[in-house]
Amino acid sequence: MAKIGVFVCHCGENIASMVDTGTLVKAMSDHPGVAICNEYKYFCSDPGQETVKRAIREHNLTGVVVAACSPRMHETTFRKACAEAGLNPYMLELANIREQCSWVHSEKNQATSKAIEITRSLVEKVKRNNELKPISVPVTRRALVIGGGIAGIQAALDIAGAGREVVLVEREPSIGGHMSQLSETFPTLDCSQCILTPRMVEAIQHPKITVMTYSEVEEVEGYIGNFTAKIRKKARYVDMSKCTGCGDCIQKCPVKKIPSEFECGLGKRTAIYTPFAQAVPNVPVIDKSRCTYFKNGKCKICEKSCQIDAIDFEQQESVETFEFGAIVVATGFQIQDTSVYGEYGYGKYKDVITGLHFERLASASGPTAGKIQRPSDGKEPETVVFIQCAGSRDPSKGVKYCSKICCMYTAKHAMLYTHKHHGSNSKIFYMDIRAAGKGYDEFTRRAIEEDGADYLRGRVSKVFEENGKLIVRGVDTLLGKPVEVAADMVVLATAMTPQPDAKQFAKRIGIGYDEYGFYNEAHLKLRPVETAKAGIYLCGACQSPKDIPDSVAQASAAAAKVLGLFSREQLEREPVVAAVGETTCAGCWGCVYACPYNAIEKKDITDRNGNLIKQVASVNPGLCQGCGTCVTFCRSNSIDLAGFTEKQIFAEVMAL
Amino acid sequence: MGIQEQYRSEAAALLSSGEVKLVIGFGEGSTADRRRPLFARTPEEAQKFVLDAACIANLSTYLVTEGLLSDGKKVAVFLKPDGIRSVNILISEAQLKPDQVVILGYAIDKAEITALEGRNISDFSLGEEIRSHTPPPHILQEAERIEEMNPAERFEFWKAHFSKCIKCYACRQVCPMCYCRRCIVDVNQPQWVSTSSHTLGNFEWNIVRAFHLAGRCAACGACDRACPVNIPLRLVNYRMGKEVIDAFDYCAGENSSQKPVLASFKQDDPETFIL
Amino acid sequence: MIYSPFPMRVVSKRAEAPGVNTLKLEFVKEEDHEFFKQNYKTGMFGLYGIFGEGESTFCVASPETRKDYIECTFRQSGRVTSTLANVDAGDIVTFRGPYGNRFPIEQFEGKNLLFIAGGIALPPTRSVIWSCLDQREKYKDVTIVYGARTVADLVYKDELDEWKKRDDVRLVLTVDPGGETPDWQDHVGFVPTVLEQAAPSPENTIAVLCGPPIMIKFTLVALQKLGFTAENVYTTLENRMKCGVGKCGRCNVGSVYICKEGPVFTAAEVQAMPQADL
Amino acid sequence: MTRILLRNKLDDCIAAWQKAGFSVFAPVRQHEMSSFGEVQKASDMAFDLVLPERTIKDHFFPQTEPLIKYKIGKQQIDSETMTPPDRKRVFFGVRPCDASGLAIDDPLFGWDYKDDYWFRRRDNSVIVTIVCTEADDFCMCTSVKLSPESDKGADVMLRPLANGAGWQVEAVSERGTALLETIPSLLQENSEPTAPVPQVAEKFDLEKVMEWLASKENFESQFWKDISLRCVGCGSCTFLCPTCHCFDIQDEGDTYAGIRRKNWDSCSFSLFTMHTSGHNPRNTQSTRWRQRIMHKFNYYRGKFGVNSCSGCGRCTRQCPVDMGITETLQAISNLPR
Structure with a gap:
């Protein structure tokens, strides 16, 4: 029968102070199938791991249970130890008696008996574990970067810089994204175009980067290392190979x-x-x-x-198919439709504009050549009111989150306005000033202290026109008094929102998103640039509102992940994947609909002569992420998940 | 010509033209008030079909007989709306091909039989009709009575009934939705459901079955009629169906392109732990 | 009581082929052992079990000439056999039996013996083989024809070597085409074909034939061609059983309760059974 | 002159039996089902039933029977054989078909290996049969050569009086005689006429049926396929049958302890005969239905000299698709010869 080693870790005082480890060791020593049970202060330490390894060798253990912390912490540690001692690493289980026990209990007896139950249920599981081998998947070492904003460009450059091919897809006629619309950038006030353009040019000239503008990703199939993407090139009606850009x-x-x-x-x-x-x-x-x-x-x-016959009215859109090993999603953001703020008069009064409008007004290459002019009459405004959080942090308008960049760009706007218009008057309605970032707080301070931005803490209830002025009515909550400002222009710091088609696009490529449509990362803290779908990575504002430094940093991080994946020709994947029992599968396809990863296909079962006998479900181990959704669904229990078989789970539950 | 004669001759014509290989209908039963399933393969056999208010069984259950439709040929079947509803579910679960089933539809209203128009599943749009269709008054009354019980009383009620269960699986066998080649009770690694028909084992079986039918039951009542120890099984399934309609606005069998309500992953699932 | 098994201690476990193991078991209680010694005859079967999982039926693979222990060989497939495959020396399992009828080996005395087995069906044959080899002087020529799908699937490899070396045993080994290894010296081909080539004489010969139904079917034809009569061919049937004592109704083939009237039958008796029920 | 037991003495009778150490079982109605259950007084009994839905077999061969209790320890597994309770029981108001069923199964449970679980209960039970006064459309005892007044399997026979006031009483076994000795004062000499026994028409010619079944060439007849087309393969006919006795043995428990149980099983179930290899000798419903009929009317008789059917008709009465033994045997006896 099974010979299981149980190793009870004190985790210093973390476990031992609440769980009577002696009692636990005694209980487990008496448990059927346990060959040895030890306790130690830190099993994750070198001597601790040595103890485990020695026990495996000396007692010929068939399985190991380490009663310690969460498997998230040390599963890899002990799997490695098992492997080094000659035991299949999947013959290991971690009984979490810290997070699930000692940390959440305050009564020692109860904690101890719970620790016993947790540990023995894992012992019963490990008795039924099977030796598993990692799955090898070939990797196509070419990356697809979707979105040609600063994040996409940075990711593409980093990946290409390491010598791997990249296809950069942008749906607009030019790469550059929102950053190309900006005037100066906080907190250094350098010109956005000036720092962006060299990157754009570098990207298009890079021998490893294929830039496909005016193109969209239609469809993505496959799995990590082996994606196939269809990219639709819209008709430009200009022959790119001929055009010299003479204008x-x-x-x-x-x-x-x-x-x-x-x-x-x-x-x-x-x-x-x-x-x-x-x-x-x-x-x-x-x-x-x-x-x-x-x-x-x-x-x-x-x-x-056209001197060179580059115009081609007959041009048709075309669809090209590529193989990729990894995908970086950098589809960016849009700004919120400001018409939801009817009370601010956006759309009604020409001089109520958004922050992005203001960027264009302030930009040297913009429509006013950098002069701040009112859209209505071209006059230079004397008083400008900036309204922060005009969309963000307002659940009633559908955006609960903070858009993160508005505090900074509003301060920047006020500053730019002052610089261009000495003696001007900017009033900023704000809720809080969020300026956490390198040089950020100093920047906002400078706006207030050096450039005279007048910050009013409070919300604006209404903007209306009176005698050619925009009357901004609000409350100064610090003074507790209503305020009214007669402004020449009102700038709304509108929220950053996901692209309007973000959810549809996520469905097309099979990644998750939150209630707004921002894409979900695999783990907010520990896996921030990966999606739950292996091989697809995120960067930039498609994941959440971000400023340029963050977007660029995340782009490089995503590129690092891609390059890590591309560092080998074969990819080793966790063997925790589902498999279908073909004899009993009834072919109802419930699992096919249930699978969040589209990992289950229909498979024909034929007799020797090739006649179709029946159709059954079949799991693609490359796509399967081992989530188990299909297993819970299957009525005839025809799907099982390696490493978490129903037999194992059942034994675990029965031992409780 | 009454509907019985009309359908007899239609069945005979379907058989003699070779359009269908088999017609499943009803014949005389062992007593005057019983009708039994009758399988006609020749026009002569079709003359034995009976259609009257006693023809209440849901014959769609025979459509999933292993191997029946594997030759690609067509079968005609006498079905009431609940049977048609079952066919919709079976098609949506890929157990039937719509073009293999010819439906001889009929409805029973008190003692009256009326023919339903259409022969293909796509001819029947049941949508609203099913939703507004309520179980017979006595069932509804009983359902309400149970609803009003407190949990302890309700548990006692079901315990009394389930303890009678002999695990003959007649409920499963007559159910068109129980087409699995291996039922969960026949899985022994692990033995999820005890084979023993003690009260616990009976609870396990009946509750598992209720879950497996949630959002899939056509409410034909076959299980209830089949139970040899008179467990009011349709009350369980009625309640689960109601639960699914309330929670998901999903009524099983409205059409044949529904996706399984409890097994369709949506990318915008509010729980983010999977994807 | 009728369904209560004997506790048995595992003496050793031997891996025979992929998924196939042999357990050697000894009695924990002397009275159980006495009972076994008095009742066991070659050909009988038992129900081997582990509490918590259940019982599984297979033959006693050890001969009636060696009753100090029980050997059983089984393929790991279901709930019980998967657990039995994981036992180690010293563990306790259970045995219920011996049940069923036997090979009438005293009627074989003075005759030539031909043993034919396929794959995992060598164990029941082996029980007769050793019962006869242990009293070698009572029998005339002994021929063993054994085949498996692949070389790896052959069971009792040590004993095959032993038989091969003996000059009072003729051993004909074969594997299915494609199942041979580069250094395979013996036959390649299906058992019926190899048997026909080996052409043992039917004269004064008893054949014991065990294997999967399809092999039995074709081997019987081959035996007939060689001149064997169905009365002189013995085989064992392995139907699904639960009680082992003629009550549970599971192993019926026609009117025959395999567990009580079998598992050993002559080919003639098997042919008299409703073939569709086999 | 014979002895009678008056209906109004039944309470006293039950009390007397209880005093003598018997538990008394009789047909009862509970939770919308009729079966044999323990009674304390006459009013607990359901006398108006032609036949309870559940058979008396349930009390001799229960649907689940604990055989062995086991405990899994660190060093060893302890097991303990469980025996059925020794309790003495009177079954009052058993119909002749149900009582016959017990007698039919006795040889099966007794050949060679005695099934203690069955016999311990049999030996401690006294069967008091009441002759039928009513039969329904499904009753078929006469067809299998039994009758509404058969005393097979009975210890005491009760014949209802025509006036409905009680029963004529007659012991037909030693156990029956002993039982009546516990209630001498409750029995009185009387010559009241008994109620007429219902006429149960013979529905098929059993001899012809057995002859047809015995013929080897009919084993593969198309007949089996046609007759069983509508069978859905549930086990209700087998589980409600007073003679069906197939069972399974299963271990049931948790990590540390459990019980090995003997549970009803049915030859109608598709997995009943499935080998571990996946080969299934009876892999279609028609072969399973054939097995059931053959077993009852050919094989069993060959082994034990009786047919394994007592004609209660439950198989048809409760069949969800209106099948049953009667129809099949009728069809066989009507087959052209």
Whole structure:
């Protein structure tokens, strides 16, 4: 029969102060199948591990239970020890008598009897453990980076820099993302374009990076190391291989009054356009919905103006398929639809704008060439009111979270405004000032102390127009008094929200998301750049609101994960995967619908002559994450999870 | 021509034209008030079909007989709305191919039999009808009575009934939804459900079955009628069905493209621990 | 009481082939041992068990000439056999039996013996083989034809070597095509074919044939071709059993309770049973 | 002149038996089901039943019977054989078919290896049979050569009086005689006429059936496939049968202790004969139904000289798809020869 070794760890005083380890050792020594039971102060220490190894060898143990802390802490430690002593590492179980016992109890007797129950139930489990071997999966060492903002660019550059191929997909005509729209960046006030453009150029020129702009990821199939992605290239109607980016076509285009998306509607663009002057690639696209030729069948002025025949009205969209080993999702964010704040008059009053508008007004390459002007009449505003948390931290408007960057950019806006407009007057309504970050608090202090930003703690209840002024009515909660400010312009620090199609896209590639649509990481603290789907990583604001430094840091972290994966040709995966019993599978496909990872397929069972006998479910071990959802569902118990078989779980429960 | 004659000749025609290989209907039973399933393979046998208010069994259970439909040929079957509902569930669970079943639909209203139009499963849209359909008054009354009990009383009620169970599995065998090739009670590694029919083992079995039918039961009452020791099984399944409608707005068998309510993962699952 | 087993101590465990083990068991209580010594005859079976898991039926693989212990050989497949496969020397298991009928080996005396076995069905044959070899002088020629799917699947490898070396035993070993290893010296082919090639004489010969149903079917044909009559061919049936004593109704083949009237039958008796129920 | 027991003496009778150390069982109705249950007084009994839904077999071969208790210890496993209670019991109001059922099963439980669990109960029980006054559409005792007044398996026979006031009493075994000796004062000499015994028509020709079943070529007849088409393979007919006796042995317990049990099993179940190899000799419902019929009307008789059917008709009465032995045997006897 089984010969199990049980090792009771004191964890210093962590366990021993609440659990009577002597009693536990005695109880386990008397348990059927236990060959040896020891206690020690720290089994995770070197001498502790040595004790375990020696016991395995001396007693020919068939299984080991370490009664200590959470398996999250030391499962790997002891698995390694087992393997070194010649025992299959999956013949180990950790009985968590710390987090689940000593730490949560205050009565020693109760804690001790609970520790006994926990430990013996693991002993009963380990008796039924099977030797498992890691699964080897081949790895395609090419990465897909989805999203060409600063996060995506950084991740692509880091991965390519280490010599691995990258395909960078951006759905807009140019990479750059939101960062390219910004004027100066906090807390150093260096010009956003100036630091971004070199990166963009580096990316497009990198021999290992294929940049696919105006393209979207249609579909992702497969699993870690072995993804297949279909990428749809939208028709640009400009031959990228020919275009030199001279801009003649743009000059000649007769449709000139289209509000520019890049300029947040503050500027205009043509029907054939590049979103901004420094666009990468510097190749225009034709906006089919606005182009006269596409609408009326006549015009083609751009074609005529192009010296090198780069315009191609016949161009079709195409779908290309690539194999990838890893995917970095960097799809970024959007700003909240500010119309939810009807009381602030956004959309009603032209001079109520968002922070992003303000960025364009302040940008030297923007529609006003960097002059802060009112959109309504082009006058320079004397008094500007900034309203922070105009969307964030407001559950009634659907956003409970803090958008993290607004405190900083509002301070920056006030500062830029003062710099450009001496003697101007900025009033900032705020709830709290959150300026945790290197140089951040100093930055906000500077806005207040050096640049005269006037911070009013309180909420704004209403913005309305009176005599050509925007009257901002609110409360100064520090004074406890209502305030009214007559402003020339109001800037709303709107919330960062996920892309409107974030949830749909997550479903397409099979990753999880939270209630808003921000993508879920595998573990908030310990695995912040991985998703629960192995091989797919996250960076930037698609995961949660982030500023540039954080996005870039996370992008490098994601790249490090990808490179770690790419460091070997074969990937070893945990063998904790499900498998289907084909004789009893009834083929109802419940498991197929239940699987969060799309790891279960339909498989034909044929006789020797190839005639179809029946269809059964089949688990792809490469995709399976061992979550067990299918097991709990299967009515005929035809699926079992290696390492957590029903037999093991049943024995565990029965021993309680 | 009454519906019985109409269906006899229709069944005969289906058989003689070779459209179906088999018609499953009802024939005379061993006593005047009983009807028994009748399998006709020839037009002559089809003349023995009986259709009247005593034809209450849900014949869809025979459609999942192992091997019956594996040759790809068609089978016609006499079905009431609850049977049609079962067929919808079976199709959605991939146990039947819609084009293999010809439905001779009928409804019983008191002692009256009416024919239902349509022969393909797609001809029947049951949606609202099923939702508004309530169990017979005496069942409903009993269900309400149990609902009003306190938990201890309710436990005693079921204990008394379940302790009678002899584990003959007639409830399972007559149920069209119990098509598993190996039932959970026949799994012995581990032995999830005791084979013994003592009160505990009986509880285990009946509760497991109730769970396995939650969101899948067509409420035909076959289990209840089959139980040789008169356990009011449909009350259990009625309650589970109600629970599923309330919690998930899901009524089993409304159509044949439903996904299993308790086994369809949604990416926006409020619990984030899986994905 | 009728369903109460004897406790048995595991003396040793030997791995025979992938998933196949042999246990050697000794009696814990002397009175149980006495009972066994008085009642055991080759061919009988028992129910081997472990409390908490249940009982499983297989033959006693040791001969009636060696009654100090019980050997049993089984493939790990169900709940009970999986647990039995994990016992070690010193552990206690249970035995209920010996049950059933036997090979009438005293009627074999003075005759040639032909043993034919396939795969995991060598154990019941081995019980007769040793019962006869231990009294070698009572029998004439002894031929053993044994085949398995692959070389690894052959059981009792040590004893096969021993038989091979003896000059009073003719051993014909074979593995199915594709099951041979590079250094395999013996036959490659299915048992019926190899048997026909070996062509033992049916003259004054008793054949004992054990194996999976499909092998039995074709080997019987081969034996007939060689001139054996069904009355002179013995086999054992291994039906599913629970009680072992003719009550539980499980092992019926036609009117025959395999557990009481069997498991040993002549081929003629087997042919008289409803074939569809086998 | 015979002795009678008046209905109004029944309470005294029960009391007298209890005093003599017997527990008294009779047909009762509980939780919408009729069965044999322990009674304390006459009013507990359900006399209006043609036949209780559950058979008397339940009390001799219970649906689950503990055989061995075991404890798993560190060094060893302790086991203890469990024996059925020795309690003396009177079964009052047993129908002739149910009583016959016990007699039919006796040889099976007794050949070679005596099943102590069955016989200990049999030896401590006295069967008081009441002759039928009513039969329903499903009754078929006469078809299997028994009758509504058969005393097979009985210790005491009661014949209902025509006036309904009581029963004519007659001991038919030593055990019966001994039982009546505990209630001499409650019995009186009387010559009241007894109620007529119902006419139960013979539904099939048993001789013809047995002859057909005995013929080897019929074993593979298409008949079996056709007749069993609608069988859903539940075990209700076997579990409600007074003679079916198939069982399973199962260990049930937790990590440390448990009980080995003998549980009812049924030849109707698809896994009943499944080998570990996956081979299943009776892998279709038709072969299982054939086994049931063959076992009852051919094999059993070959071994023990009686058919394993007492004609109670429960198999048809409670079949969810209106099948049963009667229909099959009728069909066999109507087959063209």
